[in-house]
Amino acid sequence: MKPYSQLSKDELLSMRSELEVKFNEVKAKGLSLDMSRGKPAAAQLNLSNGMMDVLNSQCDLKSEEGVDCRNYGSLDGIKDAKRLLADMSEVSMDKVIIYGNSSLNVMFDTVSRCMTHGVLGHTPWCRLDKVKFLCPVPGYDRHFGITEYFGIEMVNVPMLPTGPDMDIVEKLVSEDDSIKGIWCVPKYSNPQGISYSDETVRRFAHLKPAAPDFRIFWDNAYSIHHLYDDDPDVILELLEECEKAGNPDLVYKFISTSKVSFPGSGVAAVAASSANLADFKKHMKYQTIGHDKLNQLRHVRFFKDMDGMREHMRKHAAILRPKFEAVLQVLDSELTGLEIGNWIAPKGGYFISFDALDGCAKAIVAKAKEAGLVMTGAGATFPYGKDPADSNIRIAPSFPTPEELAIAADIFVTSVKLVSIDKLLENK
Amino acid sequence: MKPYSQLSKDELLSMRSELEVKFNEVKAKGLSLDMSRGKPAAAQLNLSNGMMDVLNSQCDLKSEEGVDCRNYGSLDGIKDAKRLLADMSEVSMDKVIIYGNSSLNVMFDTVSRCMTHGVLGHTPWCRLDKVKFLCPVPGYDRHFGITEYFGIEMVNVPMLPTGPDMDIVEKLVSEDDSIKGIWCVPKYSNPQGISYSDETVRRFAHLKPAAPDFRIFWDNAYSIHHLYDDDPDVILELLEECEKAGNPDLVYKFISTSKVSFPGSGVAAVAASSANLADFKKHMKYQTIGHDKLNQLRHVRFFKDMDGMREHMRKHAAILRPKFEAVLQVLDSELTGLEIGNWIAPKGGYFISFDALDGCAKAIVAKAKEAGLVMTGAGATFPYGKDPADSNIRIAPSFPTPEELAIAADIFVTSVKLVSIDKLLENK
Numbered sequence: 001m002k003p004y005s006q007l008s009k010d011e012l013l014s015m016r017s018e019l020e021v022k023f024n025e026v027k028a029k030g031l032s033l034d035m036s037r038g039k040p041a042a043a044q045l046n047l048s049n050g051m052m053d054v055l056n057s058q059c060d061l062k063s064e065e066g067v068d069c070r071n072y073g074s075l076d077g078i079k080d081a082k083r084l085l086a087d088m089s090e091v092s093m094d095k096v097i098i099y100g101n102s103s104l105n106v107m108f109d110t111v112s113r114c115m116t117h118g119v120l121g122h123t124p125w126c127r128l129d130k131v132k133f134l135c136p137v138p139g140y141d142r143h144f145g146i147t148e149y150f151g152i153e154m155v156n157v158p159m160l161p162t163g164p165d166m167d168i169v170e171k172l173v174s175e176d177d178s179i180k181g182i183w184c185v186p187k188y189s190n191p192q193g194i195s196y197s198d199e200t201v202r203r204f205a206h207l208k209p210a211a212p213d214f215r216i217f218w219d220n221a222y223s224i225h226h227l228y229d230d231d232p233d234v235i236l237e238l239l240e241e242c243e244k245a246g247n248p249d250l251v252y253k254f255i256s257t258s259k260v261s262f263p264g265s266g267v268a269a270v271a272a273s274s275a276n277l278a279d280f281k282k283h284m285k286y287q288t289i290g291h292d293k294l295n296q297l298r299h300v301r302f303f304k305d306m307d308g309m310r311e312h313m314r315k316h317a318a319i320l321r322p323k324f325e326a327v328l329q330v331l332d333s334e335l336t337g338l339e340i341g342n343w344i345a346p347k348g349g350y351f352i353s354f355d356a357l358d359g360c361a362k363a364i365v366a367k368a369k370e371a372g373l374v375m376t377g378a379g380a381t382f383p384y385g386k387d388p389a390d391s392n393i394r395i396a397p398s399f400p401t402p403e404e405l406a407i408a409a410d411i412f413v414t415s416v417k418l419v420s421i422d423k424l425l426e427n428k
Numbered sequence: 429m430k431p432y433s434q435l436s437k438d439e440l441l442s443m444r445s446e447l448e449v450k451f452n453e454v455k456a457k458g459l460s461l462d463m464s465r466g467k468p469a470a471a472q473l474n475l476s477n478g479m480m481d482v483l484n485s486q487c488d489l490k491s492e493e494g495v496d497c498r499n500y501g502s503l504d505g506i507k508d509a510k511r512l513l514a515d516m517s518e519v520s521m522d523k524v525i526i527y528g529n530s531s532l533n534v535m536f537d538t539v540s541r542c543m544t545h546g547v548l549g550h551t552p553w554c555r556l557d558k559v560k561f562l563c564p565v566p567g568y569d570r571h572f573g574i575t576e577y578f579g580i581e582m583v584n585v586p587m588l589p590t591g592p593d594m595d596i597v598e599k600l601v602s603e604d605d606s607i608k609g610i611w612c613v614p615k616y617s618n619p620q621g622i623s624y625s626d627e628t629v630r631r632f633a634h635l636k637p638a639a640p641d642f643r644i645f646w647d648n649a650y651s652i653h654h655l656y657d658d659d660p661d662v663i664l665e666l667l668e669e670c671e672k673a674g675n676p677d678l679v680y681k682f683i684s685t686s687k688v689s690f691p692g693s694g695v696a697a698v699a700a701s702s703a704n705l706a707d708f709k710k711h712m713k714y715q716t717i718g719h720d721k722l723n724q725l726r727h728v729r730f731f732k733d734m735d736g737m738r739e740h741m742r743k744h745a746a747i748l749r750p751k752f753e754a755v756l757q758v759l760d761s762e763l764t765g766l767e768i769g770n771w772i773a774p775k776g777g778y779f780i781s782f783d784a785l786d787g788c789a790k791a792i793v794a795k796a797k798e799a800g801l802v803m804t805g806a807g808a809t810f811p812y813g814k815d816p817a818d819s820n821i822r823i824a825p826s827f828p829t830p831e832e833l834a835i836a837a838d839i840f841v842t843s844v845k846l847v848s849i850d851k852l853l854e855n856k
Contacts, residue, residue, distance in 0.1 A: 037500070045498040049485035052722075056484075057477035070473040072465070072691040100528055101720045108715040116543050116554060116578065126544060126554045142714075149714040150544065263500040265722040286570075286577040287536040292529045292720065294480075294693040 003339035004420055009428040016421045023371060023414050026407070031372035033408040038190070038350035039399045040259060040316075047315045048261045054301035055294065069293035075284055076277075077269070081296035085269040087306040088224065089255050090237045096271050097280055100291040103256035103268040107217060108146050110252060110270075113283045114180070115150055119213035120249065120279050125152075125180060134172060134182035136164035138353060138381030138392045140190040143183040143219070147383075154383035155179070159189070161344075163196035166203040177210035181217050187235050188222035191353040191381050191394035193346020195233035205241035207250065215276075216251040222349040223255060224313050227321045233347050239271060248273040257299060259350070260309060260316075267299050320350075323397040323405050327352055330409035340420035352395040353381070360419045361390045367415035373408050431767035432848055437856040444849045451799060451842050454835070459800035461836040466618070466778035467827045468687055468744075475743045476689045482729040483722065497721035503712055504705075505697070509724035513697040515734040516652065517683050518665045524699045525708055528719040531684035531696040535645060536574050538680060538698075541711045542608070543578055547641035548677065548707050553580075553608060562600060562610035564592035566781060566809030566820045568618040571611040571647070575811075582811035583607070587617065589772075591624035594631040605638035609645050615663050616650040619781040619809055619822035621774020623661035633669035635678065643704075644679040650777040651683060652741050655749045661775050667699060676701040685727060687778070688737060688744075695727050748778075751825040751833050755780060758837035768848035780823040781809070788847045789818045795843035801836050 004012070055061065061069050063078035077085075077098025086093040099106045118124040125131045132153045135144060139159075147154055155172065158165045163186070173179055184204075186196045196204075204216055218238055226232040242250045249272075257266035270280060303309045328345050331354070335341050342355045356364055361378035368375050376394040379385040395412070397405055432440065483489065489497050491506035505513075505526025514521040527534045546552040553559045560581045563572060567587075575582055583600065586593045591614070601607055612632075614624045624632075632644055646666055654660040670678045677700075685694035698708060731737040756773050759782070763769050770783045784792055789806035796803050804822040807813040823840070825833055 039500050042496065042499075045496065048498070052483050052485045052487065052489075055480050057480045059480065061480075068470065068473065070476070070690045070693065071470075072467050074692075102716050105716045112540055112544060116540060124554075126552075142717075145714045149711075262498045262722060264502075264718045265498065265720045283577075286573050288530050288533045289570075290692045292693045292723065294690060295720070295723070 001337040004424055005339060012421050012425055016418065019414055019418050023418060026411055027371040033373045033400055033404055035396050035400065035408050036374045036376045038396045040263060041399050043319050044316055045262060047312065051261055051298055051302040055298050063297060069297045072289045074290050074293055076281060078293050078296050080300040081267060084300050084303060089253060089269060089271040091239050091271045095239065096269050097277055098291060098296060099268040099270065101264060101266055102258060103254040104142055106268050106270055107254055111146050111150055119215060120275060122213035130178040132179045134169060134179060135383045136184065138191055139183060140185055141380040144383045156383060159192060159194060161194060163194060163200035166200055170207060173207050173209045173214060175210060180211055180213060181215050183217050185219050185221055187220060187233060188225060188346055188349025191351035192344055193349045193351060195235050198236050201236040201238055201241055204238060205245040205247060218251050218253040220253055220255050224310060225259060226348040227317050227324055228347055229314050229317055231347060249275050252276060261299060267296055320398060322402055326402055326405045327395060327397045327409045330413055334413040341416055350396060350398055354393045354395055355391045356393060356416060357420050357423050358389045358391050360423050361387060361393050363419040364393060364415045367419055368411055371411045373411045429765040432852055433767055437853065440849050440853055444846065447842055447846050451846060454839055455799040461801045461828055461832050463824050463828065463836050464802045464804045466824045468691060469827050471747050472744055473690060475740065479689055479726055479730040483726050491725060497725045500717050502718050502721055504709060506721050506724050508728040509695060512728050512731060517681060517697060517699040519667050519699045523667065524697050525705055526719060526724060527696040527698065529692060529694055530686060531682040532570055534696050534698055535682055539574050539578055547643060548703060550641035558606040560607045562597060562607060563811045564612065566619055567611060568613055569808040572811045584811060587620060587622060589622060591622060591628035594628055598631065598635060601635050601637045601642060603638060608639055608641060609643050611645050613647050613649055615648060615661060616653060616774055616777025619779035620772055621777045621779060623663050626664050629664040629666055629669055632666060633673040633675060646679050646681040648681055648683050652738060653687060654776040655745050655752055656775055657742050657745055659775060677703050680704060689727060695724055748826060750830055754830055754833045755823060755825045755837045758841055762841040769844055778824060778826055780825065782821045782823055783819050784821060784844060785848050785851050786817045786819050788851050789815060789821050791847040792821060792843045795847055796839055799839045801839045
């Protein structure tokens with residue numbers, strides 16, 4: 001196909017008429033489709049139903065160290081859960097704390113703690129005139145939501161195919177001591193599906209922040225969420241790299257089983273240096289008597305070990321892969337060569353990131369909605385919900401059925417074409 | 429028995445010799461007993477084992493409004509859980525938010541939120557020079573721990589048999605706008621087992637605080653935790669009283685099923701006015717995608733309704749009652765008339781509060797420990813761990829077996845006697 005920009009006004013107008021007919025036909029069906037959130041489909045949830053059966057009233061409900069999981073105690077988690085989530089975090093057991101049902105909650109709490117109590121004895125952030133976070137963009141809206149809620153100024157850093165632009169990160173972090181953190185999804189990033197290169201990870205480990213209380217918020221949300229088990233992305237383990245670089249306290253690493261077992265009923269964990277974990281625990285001991293140990297036990301009894309969890313993730317991949325491929329196939333066949341959008345085919349995670357012509361994202365999302373397709377709000381992938389180029393759209397293919405996805409992808413590309421034509425016609 | 433204070437020096441010395449022989453005999457047994465924490469015994473936990481069976485892989489895992497409890501969503505709880513916990517809170521369903529596994533966690537989060545974001549648009553507490561909380565004493569150590577951790581100044585208010593001394597509460601709250609809250613356990617209070625009188629509750633509802641962001645932190649931890657089902661304490665419902673008094677936003681009410689089902693794996697809730705709940709939810713939507721809905725469902729399927737829960741609490745009472753009575757019987761028979769201690773026989777809750785002669789509590793706890801009995805640290809029932817009179821000791825009879833309790837109570841009274849004799853000898 002010829003790039004749209006090379007088409008004449010008449011050609012564009014005639015193409016628009018054809019597309020509008022098609023669009024109105026779909027619209028008339030009164031569909032209700034949702035590609036807005038990274039929500040697992042029922043078929044994926046079914047994979048973990050067996051977890052409902054591993055604990056019963058006849059079971060031994062003690063952890064391996066003999067703790068009655070039904071009672072109070074074990075502030076930082078039972079040993080069994082520590083082993084499993086340490087393995088998942090690629091660190092040793094002494095480097096993890098087990099939390100409740102959500103790593104988002106732990107990240108929120110961590111920012112809140114830094115606000116009220118500071119990092120390792122440094123001034124609480126709420127006492128400082130200005131606190132800033134670096135935000136690789138596009139990124140995860142809920143990360144940005146947390147920092148915005150706490151009044152932390154967010155600074156955009158562009159994502160490259162290797163991860164955040166480290167030239168910019170290094171420069172800003174070393175020059176500005178009001179920069180206290182950076183949000184990272186290092187593997188199969190949200191929304192682009194980019195995995196950070198070894199060089200990027202090493203440069204993170206070697207950062208020399210002006211602020212002694214600067215921390216990398218390393219949200220390894222998709223660490224084992226491969227689409228292609230025979231071709232997984234592998235990233236360097238940042239805690240180890242930080243130790244090697246003489247920067248052991250630089251990183252907080254967050255994981256959870258939300259998209260492994262059940263969203264909302266998973267188990268979350270933090271991996272960090274001993275000094276950082278002591279800081280976390282000082283807070284925790286006032287915050288709770290302990291998290292849900294029965295759910296920790298349930299996870300361990302169901303998955304058994306990392307091999308069991310990896311086997312389980314292959315089943316997730318078998319469900320997700322065709323969905324991603326269905327969307328990508330439509331993007332490829334319908335948009336290749338038109339020069340009205342770019343996207344990356346991810347090898348894992350939950351999203352496909354689409355960059356439309358500048359100034360078109362909001363209009364495309366609105367157009368798709370007309371035909372009954374809900375997308376993530378345009379701008380959501382940027383701090384303050386503001387995409388300076390109004391270009392990025394996050395596609396979440398996990399929840400709809402493959403049949404729905406084929407229709408949804410079709411509505412999406414038709415919307416992209418229609419809005420792009422209107423944009424191009426502005427200058428004809 | 430004659431009061432110890434009326435005994436001569438020789439009589440006291442001779443009594444001490446006898447008691448020391450007895451004490452050393454027990455000490456030689458090398459026992460290990462624990463009356464330190466309000467921890468349910470295994471027999472109580474067994475009562476809820478059936479909860480492990482109500483959900484299984486063949487079950488319908490949808491809430492009554494059709495939400496798949498395995499997936500994301502339902503920020504403030506599923507409808508089924510709202511109904512049950514609203515009933516438990518004695519409020520209507522629209523006045524509750526369901527939280528995670530612990531009300532302590534919710535109270536911590538609430539104080540944290542007030543620090544960083546303030547109450548209903550008022551100045552965040554972290555921006556104020558001084559924030560104070562009233563603390564009825566003796567009280568719950570973990571409450572005091574939270575306020576101390578956030579640098580909130582704690583002001584002791586004496587407990588009366590009717591609840592906190594409301595003359596003092598009313599005066600302080602109306603005069604000092606740096607007083608932002610008060611910790612209350614209104615029913616079967618921790619540690620005294622006192623239930624607030626109707627007058628006390630009404631006076632709370634009619635408070636005229638100088639600070640518009642003053643809140644009553646009403647921790648109804650033992651709302652259905654009666655020892656005598658045919659003679660339960662009943663307290664007025666504070667939200668309703670506050671509404672009647674034209675003070676609807678004055679209270680945050682906290683409950684949980686920690687000591688109903690499983691500590692650590694229960695469900696917590698907040699009950700409050702619509703305006704307050706909106707404030708909570710504004711925070712929650714950044715903090716989490718939702719709490720553990722499967723555990724909410726598990727609770728509803730197991731208890732069914734409030735009648736089911738009340739029936740369940742009768743079984744708890746049947747286990748706890750003999751334990752309380754065993755301890756009280758020893759206190760009664762061994763200490764009555766000696767004038768070396770006072771205690772209240774509670775009708776519910778988890779504790780017996782013992783007031784020793786002034787200056788004796790620490791020494792009694794230390795003495796008991798010599799013989800292998802761990803008590804709650806003396807002072808723990810006061811802010812900053814400082815009991816000005818060094819008099820109060822919290823007895824937690826729930827965890828040991830009845831046989832262990834008989835021995836533990838005996839060690840305790842012997843320790844009380846020995847330390848009291850030493851104290852009295854100081855002035856002979």
